[in-house]
Amino acid sequence: MSRPTIAGVARAAGVSVASVSRVLNGLPATEEMVERVQRAVQELGYVPDARARSLKVGRTFQLTLAVADVGNPVYVTMMRAVEEVVSAAGYRLVVTTTGPDVVDEVALVRGMARGYADGLLISPIRVDEDLVKSIRECEVPVVVAGNVPAKAGVDTVRANSPKGMLLAVDHLVAKGRTRIAFLNGPADTVPGAARSKGFTEALKAHDLEPTAAAEATDFTFTAGRVAAPGLLGVGDEKARADAHLPDAVICANDLLAVGLMHELAALGLRVPDDVAVVGMDDSELAEQCFPTLTSVNLGSAERGRRAAELLLARIEDNDRTPRRIVVQPSLSIRRSTP
Amino acid sequence: MSRPTIAGVARAAGVSVASVSRVLNGLPATEEMVERVQRAVQELGYVPDARARSLKVGRTFQLTLAVADVGNPVYVTMMRAVEEVVSAAGYRLVVTTTGPDVVDEVALVRGMARGYADGLLISPIRVDEDLVKSIRECEVPVVVAGNVPAKAGVDTVRANSPKGMLLAVDHLVAKGRTRIAFLNGPADTVPGAARSKGFTEALKAHDLEPTAAAEATDFTFTAGRVAAPGLLGVGDEKARADAHLPDAVICANDLLAVGLMHELAALGLRVPDDVAVVGMDDSELAEQCFPTLTSVNLGSAERGRRAAELLLARIEDNDRTPRRIVVQPSLSIRRSTP
DNA sequence: TTGTAAGCGTTATCAG
DNA sequence: CTGATAACGCTTACAA
Numbered sequence: 111m112s113r114p115t116i117a118g119v120a121r122a123a124g125v126s127v128a129s130v131s132r133v134l135n136g137l138p139a140t141e142e143m144v145e146r147v148q149r150a151v152q153e154l155g156y157v158p159d160a161r162a163r164s165l166k167v168g169r170t171f172q173l174t175l176a177v178a179d180v181g182n183p184v185y186v187t188m189m190r191a192v193e194e195v196v197s198a199a200g201y202r203l204v205v206t207t208t209g210p211d212v213v214d215e216v217a218l219v220r221g222m223a224r225g226y227a228d229g230l231l232i233s234p235i236r237v238d239e240d241l242v243k244s245i246r247e248c249e250v251p252v253v254v255a256g257n258v259p260a261k262a263g264v265d266t267v268r269a270n271s272p273k274g275m276l277l278a279v280d281h282l283v284a285k286g287r288t289r290i291a292f293l294n295g296p297a298d299t300v301p302g303a304a305r306s307k308g309f310t311e312a313l314k315a316h317d318l319e320p321t322a323a324a325e326a327t328d329f330t331f332t333a334g335r336v337a338a339p340g341l342l343g344v345g346d347e348k349a350r351a352d353a354h355l356p357d358a359v360i361c362a363n364d365l366l367a368v369g370l371m372h373e374l375a376a377l378g379l380r381v382p383d384d385v386a387v388v389g390m391d392d393s394e395l396a397e398q399c400f401p402t403l404t405s406v407n408l409g410s411a412e413r414g415r416r417a418a419e420l421l422l423a424r425i426e427d428n429d430r431t432p433r434r435i436v437v438q439p440s441l442s443i444r445r446s447t448p
Numbered sequence: 449m450s451r452p453t454i455a456g457v458a459r460a461a462g463v464s465v466a467s468v469s470r471v472l473n474g475l476p477a478t479e480e481m482v483e484r485v486q487r488a489v490q491e492l493g494y495v496p497d498a499r500a501r502s503l504k505v506g507r508t509f510q511l512t513l514a515v516a517d518v519g520n521p522v523y524v525t526m527m528r529a530v531e532e533v534v535s536a537a538g539y540r541l542v543v544t545t546t547g548p549d550v551v552d553e554v555a556l557v558r559g560m561a562r563g564y565a566d567g568l569l570i571s572p573i574r575v576d577e578d579l580v581k582s583i584r585e586c587e588v589p590v591v592v593a594g595n596v597p598a599k600a601g602v603d604t605v606r607a608n609s610p611k612g613m614l615l616a617v618d619h620l621v622a623k624g625r626t627r628i629a630f631l632n633g634p635a636d637t638v639p640g641a642a643r644s645k646g647f648t649e650a651l652k653a654h655d656l657e658p659t660a661a662a663e664a665t666d667f668t669f670t671a672g673r674v675a676a677p678g679l680l681g682v683g684d685e686k687a688r689a690d691a692h693l694p695d696a697v698i699c700a701n702d703l704l705a706v707g708l709m710h711e712l713a714a715l716g717l718r719v720p721d722d723v724a725v726v727g728m729d730d731s732e733l734a735e736q737c738f739p740t741l742t743s744v745n746l747g748s749a750e751r752g753r754r755a756a757e758l759l760l761a762r763i764e765d766n767d768r769t770p771r772r773i774v775v776q777p778s779l780s781i782r783r784s785t786p
Numbered sequence: 787t788t789g790t791a792a793g794c795g796t797t798a799t800c801a802g
Numbered sequence: 803c804t805g806a807t808a809a810c811g812c813t814t815a816c817a818a
Contacts, residue, residue, distance in 0.1 A: 113561065113587050115810090115811055115812085116811065116812060116813095117811080117812095125788080125789085126788065126789045126790075127789090127790095127811090127812080127813095128788070128789060128790075128791095128813080128814080129787085129788060129789075131812070131813060131814085132787090132788085132813095132814095135813085138787070139787070139788085140787065140788090143787080143788080155585070157558070157559075157561035157562055158562065158811085158812075159503075159562060159563045159810090159811055159812070160562035160563050160564055161499050161502050161503045161508070161562075161563045161810090161811080161812090162503050162563075162794090162810070162811035162812040162813090163811080163812055163813075164499050164794095164812090165497075165499045165500050165503050165794050165795070165796090165810090165811080165812075166793080166794050166811080166812045166813045166814085167794085167812085167813065167814095168794080170499070172564075174542075180518070180524050180527055180528075180543075181521070181524045181528075181732060183519070186518050186519045189518055189545075190518070190519075193545065202544070202564075203544070204512075204542035204543065204544060205518075205542065205543040205544070206540070206541070206542055206543070207527075207531065220495070221495075223451065223495040224495055224496065224497060224498035224499075225497050225498050225499045225795095226498055226510075226540075247493075249451050331732065331735070331736050365736075368736050369736075371738065372736075372738065372740075375738065394519060394669065395736070397669070398669050398703075398706050398707075398710075398733070398736075398737065399736065399737060399738065400709065400710065400713065400737065400738040402710075453794090453795055453796090454795065454796065454797095455795080463804080463805085464804065464805045464806070465795090465796085465797095465805090465806090466797085466798085466804070466805060466806075466807090467803090467804060467805075469796070469797060469798085470797095470803090470804085473797080476803070477803070477804085478803065478804090481803080481804080496795085496796075497794090497795050497796070499794085499795080499796090500794070500795035500796040500797090500810090501795075501796050501797075502796090502810095503794090503795080503796070503797095503810050503811065503812090504795080504796045504797045504798085504809080504810050505796080505797065505798095505810085506810075563811095
């Protein structure tokens with residue numbers, strides 16, 4: 111009772127395997143041939159083996175999307191956009207998780223050489239020489255949703271974090287907030303570094319000094335909660351007495367922002383009256399949390415879409431010169447800012 | 449500059465392809481043979497082709513996890529648990545999304561016959577004859593995280609929704625709430641039907657009548673918001689004057705609960721003072737929302753883990769008799785109930 | 787239009 | 803222990 115193969119179908123239909131293959135692939139054949147083959151396929155319940163097919167044709171019609179953390183809602187936005195583009199192009203999308211370590215990312219990229227998929231869309235959280243090298247040497251097309259050095263010569267679609275930061279600071283300043291703090295994720299990550307730099311620049315543009323800054327150990331809700339007290343100078347009565355308590359906090363992503371808001375509530379501080387909070391990513395969570403979160407939309411959906419298009423284009427023609435697309439941010443104003 | 453094959457390695461090492469294969473698979477070989485092969489592998493940067501290998505050995509060492517909606521945080525809990533089990537067993541996990549339609553689920557299950565993976569772990573949201581049939585006829589092992597008829601003869605791991613409902617009602621009643629309403633998802637889904645039944649039973653056990661019930665069009669945040677006013681009798685002043693406004697609402701999942709809480713806030717109703725809210729799934733969102741959400745833990749992590757174990761066991765031995773595991777619920781009490 | 791046969795890159799069998 | 807060689811299931815020249 112094993113799976114029927116194309117040979118079985120051919121036998122049942124009384125034709126050659128080549129004819130079966132042709133009919134299945136819509137190549138020219140007689141009316142009768144098509145008829146007989148299709149009947150045999152029906153009867154046997156034949157389904158072509160993707161492994162054998164891809165071994166022969168050299169393509170799997172699968173694309174891999176690799177993200178660091180499936181629990182981060184920004185990736186679901188991106189994932190949905192990617193899925194839409196690639197499935198329209200006739201590819202299956204499979205998602206895998208890398209975790210926060212760059213070595214796992216490298217292993218994943220290297221592993222692509224095994225031929226699991228025709229292309230890889232990766233959104234790396236940490237980037238090092240090894241990763242860039244592995245991407246450049248990767249036999250299958252790779253596009254990066256994120257920032258890698260231009261010299262890497264790879265297609266990238268990235269956000270404009272500094273511009274996003276500026277939007278956030280502009281908004282806060284316009285609302286009269288000047289004691290602005292920054293809750294970052296790990297600074298040794300790509301987004302962490304970019305947002306830190308952007309924050310400093312944005313404040314400078316307004317002639318402001320950072321009121322406080324803290325670095326969470328991860329871009330997660332829990333890490334945000336843990337890092338919040340340090341940022342707010344809890345236990346440091348002098349700081350608070352000196353009015354060093356921030357009147358606004360910009361967070362490097364929405365999960366951190368929500369974690370922070372919980373700590374603020376626990377401290378009896380009201381959002382946005384006492385402290386305004388701005389997130390980044392404008393993920394679904396920004397609408398779900400309470401108060402709803404003003405968040406910098408870094409264009410995750412568009413980045414996903416553009417990255418997917420880049421990947422498809424590169425699969426078509428691997429010799430095209432790498433493109434580096436930058437998606438512009440916007441600000442989604444909600445209730446966590448005045 | 450094409451990818452090196454095992455033949456290339458053999459040539460470079462001056463040995464046979466068979467020997468290369470043996471060394472690579474850790475079969476007995478001389479010290480020197482191992483040495484030569486490994487050097488050649490290094491030099492050429494050879495990586496074995498998974499497609500060819502799986503065509504030959506009949507296994508891909510990949511497992512597929514199919515969920516309806518990547519945006520539902522309950523799946524990230526499950527996904528993490530599954531990932532842990534299967535990667536420990538040497539399998540890669542790939543995730544695909546089915547969407548809310550049963551036809552897509554059926555297509556996915558049928559498609560497994562193409563040999564993409566060695567097993568499928570599916571958490572179907574809607575189940576019909578076709579789906580059961582396709583699962584039973586599927587050539588690769590399938591385990592269902594959810595409820596399918598026993599006659600289907602398939603491994604399942606499911607939650608005990610009625611028991612979970614009872615925990616929720618017990619808790620609310622103990623806190624003095626008696627006007628309990630129910631915000632369900634679509635009743636034509638497996639979880640929707642189970643939870644509806646469970647709710648009715650649980651109220652009966654306490655000699656209570658449902659105060660109100662509504663059915664959201666999806667198990668999503670937005671659907672929860674949209675359905676909330678109807679549940680609360682908004683615009684129906686008589687109902688509210690008659691004190692028919694519920695003093696507690698149980699929601700079929702956490703996303704719906706969070707959507708409801710937003711509407712409650714918009715109406716000026718306080719949680720839990722005016723209305724207590726209980727969610728189900730005890731997902732990450734339950735801790736992230738505000739107030740934090742009391743939620744029925746339906747054991748999504750354990751279900752994922754057990755389901756993964758079942759799948760691995762069935763891959764080992766496809767003749768074992770199907771098991772039907774039921775995971776018991778618990779209640780995670782947080783701030784949305786008194 | 788249809789059939790024959792040669793691979794795709796592995797692993798596994800069977801001699802040596 | 804090692805080497806040739808036959809599959810795995812499919813597509814695709816090339817021939818008929």
